[in-house]
Amino acid sequence: MAGAMIPRHYLSVVLALLQVSTYVLSDCAARKMAEHCGIGCQSNCHFELPKMAACTSSDSSSNRSVAYYESWATVRPCDVFKPTDIDPSNWTHINFAFAILDNSTHKIALSASNDTELYNQTIALKSKKKDLKVYIAVGGWGVGGKPFSDMASSSSSRKAFIDSAAEFMDKYGFDGIDIDWEYPAATDRGGKQADTNNLVSLLKELKDKLKGKKGITVTIPGGSYYMKGFDLKGMEPHIDWVNIMSYDLHGSWDTPKLAQPHTNLTEIDSSLDLLWSAGFPASKVTLGLAYYGHTFTLSNSSCSKPGCEATGPGKKGECSGEAGTLINSEIKRIISDRKLKPVLDKTAGIKYMTWDNNQWVSYDDEETFKLKKDFANSKCLGGTMAWAVDMDSSSK
Secondary structure, three states: OOOOOOOHHHHHHHHHHHHOOOOOOOOOHHHHHHHHHOOOOOOOOOOOOOOOOOOOOOOHHHHOOOEEEEEEHHHHHOOOHHHHHHHHOOOOOOEEEEEEEEEOOEEEEOOOOOHHHHHHHHHHHHHHHOOOOEEEEOOOOOOOOHHHHHHOHHHHHHHHHHHHHHHHHHHHHOOOOEEEEEOOHHHHOOOOOOOHHHHHHHHHHHHHOOOOOOOEEEEEEEHHHHHOEEEEEEEEHHEEEEEOOOOOOOOOOOOEEEEEOOHHHHHHHHHHHHHHHHOOOOHHHHEEEOEEEEEEEEEEOOOOOOOOEEEEEEOOOOOOOOOOOHHHHHHHHHHHHHHOOOOOEEEOOOOEEEEEOEEEEEEEEEEHHHHHHHHHHHHOOOOOEEHHHOOOOHHH
8 A cells, every 4th residue: 555645643753763763774765654654655665663572461550650740839828738649659759849959050950849758758768668669750851951051061060960860869868850841952941963963971970979879860852852852761770750741642732722632642652752762661661541531612602522722721620720721629629519520531541521501621641540550550651650648639
């Protein structure tokens, strides 16, 4: 069927793979290859989609369960959640979010003066679960890419960060560090092309410094646009695993504005193909689970299925305080107060619902979390992680 058209979503996946793949392509142009190569491939085209090794595990994702905790959950107007509210029995690791970077010294720094007390409360959870590990997560969306880009740009500035991170973990009792650089080589986030190689150097030097005494993980995006800035193959020997943010795949920032689930299994599967193309082992992949939903204001109340047009984000939640986002605690109250019956989309592995005539949200609950964990097991992934444990009061 050479020359036959292929579905647009398939084309986008192939093009994304071409951006990050280390394969050497023959004399077909990338788009021409994506459109025409496949079964019955024409001559001179030798591209094949990466294939994952056969998976025989039935419960691999239970090996690792990582919970992020947001320090600012203590200052919400409602649904306040303290580290002492975490039930450690559900988790193997807790990542405290966030520490930041000092722009002038390139050293790790507190994000708020009261974080040290929150550190103590989080690490004290080990008294309830002896094998619990607590990591400090550094960075996040709010920090952006430039502080990381500047820090990683020279061996001296990398050393300043690494030495300070080692001292920081020893001082406060952290078992490891999660590097959340959002995102290397992304010019819209203050990055530059050299970031990709510099991140590999940073991780290698960090591993050499810690000598196996502390864990090292990296958080990566779930989509190809930002993932292309990560040299996954180069990073892999120097880290314990990656936490993939398999959420925020859609939102009110999209054009056109459509009420799309921000996390769904079809797109997650495509994202994982980017890791397989780099030869990244499934055991070092931790699948992200969202404890919140993205909301939209529908254009027409008669169209409420995924893909319907929207005018913009949904209204702010009284606790989350952000247009376009509701934490799971808020979603559960809306369901209870309005006696709603959400719709399950098994293919996407999400639930969605409408209320107040034009408000729409997609989200996960225990039923869809199970679908995603079953998916993780089918891929032999090494674990799952939640952003964030404080977003659901029922997890107390």
